[in-house]
Amino acid sequence: MPVAKPELSDSRVIAHVDMDCFYVQVEQRKQRSLRGKPTAVVQYNSWQGGGLIAVSYEARKFGVKRSMRGDEAKQVCPEIHLVQVPVARGKADLNDYRNAGSEVVTILARRGRCERASIDEVYLDLTIAAEAMLADNPPERLETISEEAVKSHILGLEEFPVEVGSDAREKVRHWLTRSDASRRDKLLACGALVVAELRLQVLEETEFTCSAGIAHNKMLAKLASGMNKPAQQTVVPFSSVSKLLGTLPIKKMKQLGGKLGTSLQIDLGVNTVGDLLQFSEEKLQDYYGVNTGSWLWNTARGINGEEVKGRLLPNSHGSGKTFPGPRALKTVANVEKWLSELCEELSERLQSDLEQNKRIAHTLTLHAHAYKGTRSIMNYFHSQEDTCPQVKLSGEKLIQDAPLLSPSENCLGSGGHLTLRSTEPRIAHCEEDTETKDSLPLDRQEEDKEMGKEKLPDKETSICSSPDAEVYRGWEKDQTESCGDYLTEKIRDTLESEEGKKSNKEKGMSTISRYFQSQHSGSLLKGEHASTSKLREPFSLSDCQSELLQRNSLARGESSVDAHLCSQIKLKRPAWSYDIDEIDQDVLNELPQQIQEEVQAWLRPQKRSNTVKRDLGITRYFLPAKDK
DNA sequence: ACGGATTAAACA
DNA sequence: TTGTTTAAT
Numbered sequence: 001m002p003v004a005k006p007e008l009s010d011s012r013v014i015a016h017v018d019m020d021c022f023y024v025q026v027e028q029r030k031q032r033s034l035r036g037k038p039t040a041v042v043q044y045n046s047w048q049g050g051g052l053i054a055v056s057y058e059a060r061k062f063g064v065k066r067s068m069r070g071d072e073a074k075q076v077c078p079e080i081h082l083v084q085v086p087v088a089r090g091k092a093d094l095n096d097y098r099n100a101g102s103e104v105v106t107i108l109a110r111r112g113r114c115e116r117a118s119i120d121e122v123y124l125d126l127t128i129a130a131e132a133m134l135a136d137n138p139p140e141r142l143e144t145i146s147e148e149a150v151k152s153h154i155l156g157l158e159e160f161p162v163e164v165g166s167d168a169r170e171k172v173r174h175w176l177t178r179s180d181a182s183r184r185d186k187l188l189a190c191g192a193l194v195v196a197e198l199r200l201q202v203l204e205e206t207e208f209t210c211s212a213g214i215a216h217n218k219m220l221a222k223l224a225s226g227m228n229k230p231a232q233q234t235v236v237p238f239s240s241v242s243k244l245l246g247t248l249p250i251k252k253m254k255q256l257g258g259k260l261g262t263s264l265q266i267d268l269g270v271n272t273v274g275d276l277l278q279f280s281e282e283k284l285q286d287y288y289g290v291n292t293g294s295w296l297w298n299t300a301r302g303i304n305g306e307e308v309k310g311r312l313l314p315n316s317h318g319s320g321k322t323f324p325g326p327r328a329l330k331t332v333a334n335v336e337k338w339l340s341e342l343c344e345e346l347s348e349r350l351q352s353d354l355e356q357n358k359r360i361a362h363t364l365t366l367h368a369h370a371y372k373g374t375r376s377i378m379n380y381f382h383s384q385e386d387t388c389p390q391v392k393l394s395g396e397k398l399i400q401d402a403p404l405l406s407p408s409e410n411c412l413g414s415g416g417h418l419t420l421r422s423t424e425p426r427i428a429h430c431e432e433d434t435e436t437k438d439s440l441p442l443d444r445q446e447e448d449k450e451m452g453k454e455k456l457p458d459k460e461t462s463i464c465s466s467p468d469a470e471v472y473r474g475w476e477k478d479q480t481e482s483c484g485d486y487l488t489e490k491i492r493d494t495l496e497s498e499e500g501k502k503s504n505k506e507k508g509m510s511t512i513s514r515y516f517q518s519q520h521s522g523s524l525l526k527g528e529h530a531s532t533s534k535l536r537e538p539f540s541l542s543d544c545q546s547e548l549l550q551r552n553s554l555a556r557g558e559s560s561v562d563a564h565l566c567s568q569i570k571l572k573r574p575a576w577s578y579d580i581d582e583i584d585q586d587v588l589n590e591l592p593q594q595i596q597e598e599v600q601a602w603l604r605p606q607k608r609s610n611t612v613k614r615d616l617g618i619t620r621y622f623l624p625a626k627d628k
Numbered sequence: 629a630c631g632g633a634t635t636a637a638a639c640a
Numbered sequence: 641t642t643g644t645t646t647a648a649t
Contacts, residue, residue: 018649022649043631043632043633044632047629048629051631051632052631053631053632053633053649066631066649067631068631069631085632085633091633092632092633094633094634117635117636117648117649118634118635118636118648118649119634119635119649120649121648121649254647254648255646255647255648256647257647257648258646258647258648259646259647260646260647289639291638291639292638314634314635314636315635315636316634316635316636317634317635318633318634318635319633319634320632320633320634321632321633322630322631322632322633324629324630324632325629325630326629327629365643419634419635
């Protein structure tokens with residue numbers, strides 16, 4: 001929430017341009033017979049027809065929505081055409097869409113500063129162009145206004161009790177050319193003309209339609225671009241802002257669609273942006289911190305100082321895939337295979353980035369994460385018994401899991417992705433060719449049948465862990481010498497004791513903490529070992545993959561736990577630690593009585609809301625007088 | 629069987 | 641700064 005205090009009267013001219021169901025348009029341009037027909041783009045059609053990621057407006061009339069499955073879409077709209085996202089290396093390949101997006105950006109950047117906000121959206125700062133037009137050739141002097149401009153929607157235009165009987169376009173034409181308008185309105189009118197022109201150029205040169213919003217800041221422009229779709233544009237005059245925001249549901253606002261918006265609703269009873277007006281800036285700051293508080297206060301008033309960044313290129317590339325449920329990455333070979341695929345894709349994209357933009361990456365990030373599952377702790381214990389009966393150190397294939405991920409989010413599968421970030425474009429001197437590709441394992445086991453489109457019988461439902469995040473930075477030497485032998489020993493101990501346990505589980509697990517302790521010390525000790533040993537040149541997959549595997553404990557986001565453990569490991573006194581706040585009562589109830597009692601004893605007296613800033617409680621506790 | 633795959637930016 | 645979390649499309 002950039003909160004640069006904006007001047008009160010912001011007379012910039014900002015546009016937000018949003019491609020209409022972009023992926024569909026890209027596919028329709030490839031397959032012209034699909035134009036005008038109900039169409040959707042799906043990825044991976046093997047499970048329930050695949051997931052919809054873009055839906056044409058014809059199909060929307062039937063109630064087809066994003067996040068539907070292909071099968072579902074067919075039910076509500078039998079004649080829908082489902083087009084598959086291209087697949088490369090067994091995963092969705094979005095390059096066609098990226099490239100199409102670049103075509104559009106190139107055109108839209110012609111008239112002012114342009115920021116590529118996503119694959120199909122841009123912000124434009126047209127202030128200079130609008131000012132120039134107003135000075136040289138203002139709309140009021142034009143004898144004709146383009147058809148596209150005259151089709152604009154002007155928010156609040158109905159409020160003007162001007163000429164009755166004239167049709168909508170005539171009213172718009174009048175508003176755009178009014179000589180007695182405020183300067184701000186005139187600038188917006190100029191902006192609308194420019195945007196209409198740009199949209200026409202986009203259509204002519206790419207065959208894509210788009211919608212746009214024209215306003216005095218990014219927030220309002222973004223809001224407006226979505227108000228009249230497809231292929232239309234909407235202008236937000238300053239005078240119509242308060243009415244627009246007054247009844248706008250708070251969640252519709254950019255940045256307020258998630259937890260912050262929910263907190264506003266639940267904690268402050270704010271349901272519309274207008275409701276926010278009652279709160280003083282100080283009060284909002286008390287609740288949400290100074291930055292967010294001020295941002296909210298401004299937002300309520302339609303004030304937003306964020307600048308349009310001149311950026312036509314993405315500043316990072318990522319490649320990832322999720323492996324739901326039965327597809328969870330369970331074997332080393334499988335992890336290797338997918339890491340290899342992801343690395344290859346990334347490498348390819350970096351190569352083209354280098355060629356096209358003369359820049360190189362400086363950061364490589366690898367992470368994997370788990371997602372919420374419905375499985376309880378007890379199920380987990382059983383499934384571990386059933387599907388991971390023997391966990392041998394040398395038994396290559398099985399990945400040993402950490403048990404008890406997040407209590408309420410047991411890990412069922414994982415999604416991972418690789419990212420490379422490049423900094424400012426710079427000349428690339430690729431003397432040292434630390435190429436990823438060379439060291440990738442070449443054994444392609446086609447055991448995962450998704451690539452071949454066959455179905456794998458869903459037999460096992462074991463829970464295998466997902467690795468946590470790991471970041472490689474630079475190629476420095478290892479600083480903190482890790483106690484390799486000790487760790488190896490420790491791991492073997494852990495695994496062996498685990499094996500012994502399987503036949504005699506109940507007895508072996510006299511206390512839950514003991515059980516967890518042995519588990520966590522094993523996997524995390526390894527994790528510590530891995531994370532302190534830096535990558536050697538050249539970057540090899542096996543390095544990265546072994547780190548990945550060794551880090552496989554902890555569900556997503558338990559970094560504090562992670563750090564905590566690591567520090568203990570350095571003292572060679574591993575212990576189990578867990579954020580007890582997260583334990584869910586329902587899950588707890590499924591545990592044996594003895595364990596329940598033990599867990600209860602760990603529970604802290606107070607549980608905090610995770611929506612309102614933690615500061616609040618603390619601030620109030622120590623500084624009770626502050627609030628008004 | 630998680631909407632999936634990306635991106636960006638705020639936050640600690 | 642670096643790693644994590646949130647939010648968006």
